[in-house]
Amino acid sequence: MTVISEHFDAMHRDIRALNNILKRMRPMAALAYPLPNTPKGMESEPVKTIPVREHTGEEAVSLAAACYQDLHINPSYSQKVARRTVGAIWLSPLRDASALEIPDLVERINAAKTAIEEYVIGTFSTRQERFEALRAECPGIMTMHLYRHIRCFTHEKVLSVRFTWQRKDSLSKPVKNDLVRRISEELERSGPDYRLPLEQLLSRLDRVPESSLRVRRQVRVQPVANIRVGDGLKTVTAPMPLLFIQEQPIKHKALAEFRAEDQRKTRSDKVAAEILGTFGGVTIEAFPA
Known part of the structure; x- marks a missing residue:
């Protein structure tokens, strides 16, 4: 065995x-x-x-x-x-x-x-x-x-x-050159209707230092x-x-139905980030330096 x-x-x-x-x-x-x-x-x-x-x-x-x-x-x-x-x-x-x-x-x-x-x-x-x-x-x-x-x-x-x-997001630091390369490759494959958003995203990425970039991926509730x-x-x-x-004895509180629109209030001390755009199922953000 x-x-x-x-x-x-x-x-x-x-x-x-x-x-x-x-x-x-x-x-x-x-x-x-x-x-x-x-x-x-x-x-x-x-x-x-x-x-x-x-x-x-x-x-x-x-x-x-x-x-x-x-x-x-x-x-x-x-x-x-x-x-x-x-x-x-x-x-x-x-x-x-x-x-x-x-x-x-x-x-x-x-x-x-x-x-x-x-x-x-x-x-x-x-x-x-x-x-x-x-x-x-x-x-x-x-x-x-x-x-x-x-x-x-x-x-x-x-x-x-x-x-x-529990709703959580996965936040990670991307390698800027790799991110730009993948978006550029997608841009080359895209038709005219999809080029503008990708071009705008690349333009925004160009002005943001790598240390400020974050990629946010939604984790399943x-x-x-x-x-x-x-x-x-x-x-x-x-x-x-x-x-x-x-x-x-143990007190119990029942599980309620999950509704995505019932968003929790944003914490007052949360650092505000600029959303640069979305790509490949993730949100690309820029945090203050």
Whole structure:
């Protein structure tokens, strides 16, 4: 048995054991919000709304179990966008001692996921080699689902869990000459109707020093959970239901529908940047020197 197969089989056994425990327990509270899946070929379409529907009780637990074992490619949906079920399962060890088995199971599941990822990255140097190695040992596996961890909270006294949406932009410093070259190459290929915007963008770039240039790429909106522990607050991504093993009651705030038009107010201390234009799906900006 290979390293990948060994860890994958162990992970599969522990996920089945985890789901068997979950399905026979009576949770103190259980919420789940399965999000709409992204059809294949629609990955680049802007996300304007994400509807949500709340499931509770045994139905929520079943959705959580299904999410944990959702590891393979579905031909109807994108391989580039994760399928997500937001949620929280609160279990009491006093009500059912089986809850105490869950943290060790989750730790082993996550350790196996990490071991596979580290082995693949450390052994194979290119993306294609890594893809082939995983495909040979785990046919049909969806890599981002294989590597993502289950979150289990057991040593902290969690007071509340509030679900919300996180929108972030990726901001990076481009190499000006490379950026100008790519825009110039596109200009040469473009017809007369598309030349003017590119010419104007090149003209603006010419007057901006490289140190002031930034490229902003919109990152896909993701669900997060704001978790209150005592006086502290931690924010974690929540693509899969969170598990809480404790006696203390937990307050929950439901996940609301995402609407892109509900923009947050711009911070008063945010540095203003000049938008030079867009190219290749990114926004090119100039910040004050």
